[in-house]
Amino acid sequence: MEQGNKIKKSAGEKTFNVFNHILLAFIAVLCLYPMLYVAFASVSNSNLLTQHSGILLRPQGFSLNAYKMVFTNPMIGKGYLNTLFVLLVGLVLQIIMTSLGAYVLSRRTLMWRKALMMVVTITMFFSGGMIPTYLNMRDLHLTNTLWGLIIPFMISAYNMIILRTSFESIPESLVEAARIDGATHVTVLFRVVLPLSKAIIAVMILYYGVSTWNGWFWASTILRDREMYPLQVILREILLQNSTSNMTGGTSVEDMESVAATVKYATIMVATVPILCIYPFLQKYFAAGVMVGAVKE
Amino acid sequence: MKQSTVSANQAVSSPKSKKPIDRTSLSFRAREDWAQNWGLYLMFLPVLVYFILFSYKPMYGALIAFKNYKPALGFMGSPWVGFDQFSRFFTSPFFGRLIKNTLILSFELLIFGFPAPIILALLINEVQNKHFKKTVQTLTYLPHFISLIVVVGMITDFSMTSGLFNDIIVFLGGSRSPLLQRPELYRPIYILSDIWQGVGWGSIIYLSALSGVDAQLYEAATIDGANRFQQLLHVTLPGITPTIITMLILRVGRLMSIGYEKTILLYNPSTYDTADIISSYVYRVGILEQGWSYSTAIGLFNSLINLLLLLITNKLSKKLAGTSLW
Numbered sequence: 001m002e003q004g005n006k007i008k009k010s011a012g013e014k015t016f017n018v019f020n021h022i023l024l025a026f027i028a029v030l031c032l033y034p035m036l037y038v039a040f041a042s043v044s045n046s047n048l049l050t051q052h053s054g055i056l057l058r059p060q061g062f063s064l065n066a067y068k069m070v071f072t073n074p075m076i077g078k079g080y081l082n083t084l085f086v087l088l089v090g091l092v093l094q095i096i097m098t099s100l101g102a103y104v105l106s107r108r109t110l111m112w113r114k115a116l117m118m119v120v121t122i123t124m125f126f127s128g129g130m131i132p133t134y135l136n137m138r139d140l141h142l143t144n145t146l147w148g149l150i151i152p153f154m155i156s157a158y159n160m161i162i163l164r165t166s167f168e169s170i171p172e173s174l175v176e177a178a179r180i181d182g183a184t185h186v187t188v189l190f191r192v193v194l195p196l197s198k199a200i201i202a203v204m205i206l207y208y209g210v211s212t213w214n215g216w217f218w219a220s221t222i223l224r225d226r227e228m229y230p231l232q233v234i235l236r237e238i239l240l241q242n243s244t245s246n247m248t249g250g251t252s253v254e255d256m257e258s259v260a261a262t263v264k265y266a267t268i269m270v271a272t273v274p275i276l277c278i279y280p281f282l283q284k285y286f287a288a289g290v291m292v293g294a295v296k297e
Numbered sequence: 298m299k300q301s302t303v304s305a306n307q308a309v310s311s312p313k314s315k316k317p318i319d320r321t322s323l324s325f326r327a328r329e330d331w332a333q334n335w336g337l338y339l340m341f342l343p344v345l346v347y348f349i350l351f352s353y354k355p356m357y358g359a360l361i362a363f364k365n366y367k368p369a370l371g372f373m374g375s376p377w378v379g380f381d382q383f384s385r386f387f388t389s390p391f392f393g394r395l396i397k398n399t400l401i402l403s404f405e406l407l408i409f410g411f412p413a414p415i416i417l418a419l420l421i422n423e424v425q426n427k428h429f430k431k432t433v434q435t436l437t438y439l440p441h442f443i444s445l446i447v448v449v450g451m452i453t454d455f456s457m458t459s460g461l462f463n464d465i466i467v468f469l470g471g472s473r474s475p476l477l478q479r480p481e482l483y484r485p486i487y488i489l490s491d492i493w494q495g496v497g498w499g500s501i502i503y504l505s506a507l508s509g510v511d512a513q514l515y516e517a518a519t520i521d522g523a524n525r526f527q528q529l530l531h532v533t534l535p536g537i538t539p540t541i542i543t544m545l546i547l548r549v550g551r552l553m554s555i556g557y558e559k560t561i562l563l564y565n566p567s568t569y570d571t572a573d574i575i576s577s578y579v580y581r582v583g584i585l586e587q588g589w590s591y592s593t594a595i596g597l598f599n600s601l602i603n604l605l606l607l608l609i610t611n612k613l614s615k616k617l618a619g620t621s622l623w
Contacts, residue, residue: 013525020423027417028436031497034451035439037461054464101344104337111330116341123348125550125607128355129596130557130576131583136355152351155344185336214444217558221584232446239450240562264454268447275442280435287505 035276042066042265050261066259066266076270079231082146086230087212090150094208095201097154102163103189108172124157134221143222149215149230159207166200167193202285213275231271238267362594375590382594391578399574399599403552405488411548413492414499415541419529421500422507434504437497449562452490453477477563480571487563487572502544503537510536542614546621550607575599 037056041049045061052060070076104110105117127133133152142148170193178188194201216232223229259266331338362382364375386392417437424430440448455461456476463473476482514532523531557576564572575595583592615621 010524016525017423020420021429024420024424024429024433027496028433031437031440031493034455035443038451050459053459054468055461097344097347100340104341104344107334107337110334110337111326112338116345119345119348123352125604126356126600127352128357128359129593129600130579131589131593131596132355132358132361134584135361135589136351136358140350155347157348157352160344185340189340210442214446216444216446217561232444235444235446235450236562239446240453264450268450272443272447276439279438279442283435283438286438286501 035272038265038268042262042269044262046259046261063259063262066262067270069259069263070266070270075226075229075234076231076267078227079229079234082228083213083230083232086146086149087209090153090212091205091208093150093154094156094159095204098156098160098163098204099189099194099201101155101160102167103185103193105160105164106167108168120157120160124161137218137222144224144228146223146228148222149212149219152218153212153215156208156211159204163197163200163204166197170196199285202282206279206282206285210275235267235271239264359593359597361590362597364590366590366593368589378590382591383598385591386595386598391573394570395573395575395578398571399555399576402484402487402574403555405484406491406555407548407552409488410492410495411545413496415503415537417496418500418503418507419533421504422533423525434497434500437500439497440494441498443494445558445562448490448494449559452486452563456486477565478567480568483564483568483572487559491559503540506537506540507533538618542618546607546610546614549610550603552603552606 033055040056040059043062043064043066044052044056044059045063046066048060101120105113105120107113110116128136137143137148137152142151174192174196175188178192179185183191214232216230216236219230219233220236223233358372361372361375363377363379364372365378365381366372366375370376421430421433424433457463458473458475460476462476467473476486510533514536515528518528518532555574555576557574557580560572560574560577561580564577576599579592579596579599582588582595611621
């Protein structure tokens with residue numbers, strides 16, 4: 001809408017511009033504020049915070065006791081480790097499996113390409129449902145093991161189609177040339193195609209990563225052993241099931257009382273800030289991923 | 298569901314495989330194709346195995362909806378009971394409430410949730426200052442990266458009698474109450490928090506569609522004397538209509554599969570009257586009470602409605618707007 005600058009703006013347009021900026025600024029603040037509130041509350045003095053009412057514009061007093069409590073809680077550290085294990089091992093398998101499928105589906109000379117595509121697309125619209133999926137995991141001995149959070153989630157059909165669409169835009173001549181030089185398809189994928197697809201792989205890592213990081217449902221359903229709980233399940237206990245009892249971690253009851261109001265906020269911060277620090281740097285890739293994904297087959 | 302899966306497969310292969318004249322050439326072409334591409338098919342094998350094991354096997358497993366599944370007897374040993382599980386659900390005292398809650402929540406999410414990112418994208422698109430634009434985008438994306446558990450944790454905390462929301466309600470002249478215990482407030486809380494978390498992320502696709510609208514169209518409109526609002530109506534909106542319709546069809550296809558995860562985290566027995574939906578009921582009956590066959594039947598019924606909605610919307614939009622998924 002750059003052309004708008006060159007033409008004298010009417011009074012109505014000016015009013016709209018001002019109104020629009022104010023509205024957007026308000027929306028942006030609304031999106032940010034809850035997190036900001038949590039940040040202020042987490043470093044507040046617990047007693048002062050309890051007395052305070054209404055929105056927070058700065059911390060009430062200052063205390064890092066809640067953070068001390070969170071960092072000394074062995075379950076949080078263990079939860080982080082479990083999540084990181086599932087996340088990292090998962091990502092390696094997810095990227096490999098998804099690119100294998102996407103590469104094959106992007107080869108136009110393949111006779112059964114459409115049939116294979118169909119096999120993948122159908123899974124986007126149909127599933128067995130929650131209970132058969134659970135029973136299937138049990139049959140495959142994937143319950144009560146972290147592998148149950150990795151193997152059944154290796155491929156998302158949606159991501160595979162995004163990746164295929166992106167692979168299709170790589171000049172065919174590059175693949176042909178490598179093939180003529182005697183490279184196998186696997187070599188072509190890893191040496192030619194993937195190095196040319198760094199942006200879209202970043203998007204894949206983001207999509208898969210965020211969904212693994214946020215996942216709690218299957219973890220809470222298939223894991224019986226608390227030692228295996230990923231971070232989100234621990235968070236659920238602390239934030240939603242009010243079991244602060246496992247937060248004691250060796251501290252005395254009085255200490256626990258004094259940070260009762262702030263420890264939830266500190267827990268949220270510890271579990272959320274890492275991701276919030278990463279996403280702005282990946283922001284330029286978001287649109288690329290969504291755009292490729294929007295292209296119909 | 299099973300039926301359409303099979304027929305869809307046949308629809309693809311039948312033009313090639315059914316005609317007897319092509320038979321020799323088909324097998325010839327298949328052999329040629331294999332000779333040339335066996336490496337690719339081999340590469341696809343792990344992917345195929347994955348989909349068979351984790352997508353198609355559970356679909357087959359959903360047949361326990363027509364059985365009285367007992368883990369001790371196994372899938373094969375459990376007796377067939379026909380549509381008994383379904384009629385048990387249709388005559389259950391919860392049936393009416395579950396259908397009603399699921400439909401109301403779905404439609405309210407569609408009516409309020411679907412236009413929100415489109416409006417946000419249109420507003421952002423009107424901003425000329427690049428830094429302001431980027432800041433607004435970054436901040437509205439933020440809630441998408443907060444995990445569901447944490448979002449519900451914050452809602453729970455703010456909704457407590459002494460929480461932030463109540464502080465604001467008192468400031469505006471209301472009185473304190475435990476908001477999450479009040480059934481009439483459950484849906485507004487669910488929907489507003491959904492919009493809050495998804496509006497920025499949802500606007501990305503519309504923003505990229507907007508950036509694809511031909512700049513020459515705006516120039517022509519300006520020369521013709523169209524003001525900003527007329528340009529929006531006659532250039533911008535028609536430009537992103539295909540994207541809107543594609544997103545709408547996809548959305549309607551998932552209308553009845555609204556997130557059980559959020560429901561399970563947000564509801565409690567005192568709000569079941571408005572909060573309990575089909576999928577959360579499936580979770581309670583299936584996972585918590587281990588009524589495997591019954592809950593699978595309910596889930597199957599739910600996906601059947603989904604499929605119908607998807608087909609109807611696709612057909613409608615093909616007729617009305619000339620855009621469709623297939």
